Amino acid sequence: MFSQMEEIGQIQDVQPIRTASFSPDGDLFAIGTNSKSLKIYSMRPLFLQEAEVSQSIELIFEKNNHHFGSIYSVDWSNTGQFIASGSNDKLIKVVKVPNFKTDVNKLC
Numbered sequence: 475m476f477s478q479m480e481e482i483g484q485i486q487d488v489q490p491i492r493t494a495s496f497s498p499d500g501d502l503f504a505i506g507t508n509s510k511s512l513k514i515y516s517m518r519p520l521f522l523q524e525a526e527v528s529q530s531i532e533l534i535f536e537k538n539n540h541h542f543g544s545i546y547s548v549d550w551s552n553t554g555q556f557i558a559s560g561s562n563d564k565l566i567k568v569v570k571v572p573n574f575k576t577d578v579n580k581l582c
Contacts, residue, residue, distance in 0.1 A: 482520060483531040487511075492546050498554045502534075502574065506545025506559055512537045514557075516574065534574055541565060 485491075489508035496503045504514050514535040541561035548559045550571075560566045 485515060485531055485533075487513075489544075492544055493548050495548045495550055495557075497550050498552055502554075504548045504550065504557055504559075506548045506561075508544040510539050510541050510543065510545065510561070512540040512545060512548065512557070512559055512569075514571075514574070535572065537569075541567065 485505070487505070487507045487509060491505050491507050493506040494503055501518055502514055502516055504512060506512060513533060516532045516534045519532055540559065541563050542565075543561045543563035545559050545561050548557055550557055555571055556568055557571055558566055558568045
């Protein structure tokens with residue numbers, strides 16, 4: 475028997491969020507939006523016992539105007555080293571992901 479799913483947090487953007495994808499290790503996820511931004515969030519604070527739901531998801535990287543149009547797809551490579559994003563600008567962009575585990579504070 476399945477247990478009920480429980481919401482653990484949420485994020486909001488100024489434009490509709492079109493896509494989201496978890497990193498292979500499950501610590502991070504990337505979103506693509508109508509605002510043409512590629513954003514990466516950390517789930518790590520959620521893993522701490524004392525974390526509150528409202529503080530569980532942290533923006534750690536944002537690339538504004540990553541595409542010329544809305545981003546409709548994002549996906550991580552199996553190694554977590556790259557993210558591919560697709561847009562209605564007719565482009566797929568592949569970017570190398572910084573090592574967020576070394577120093578998150580330098581990125582935003």
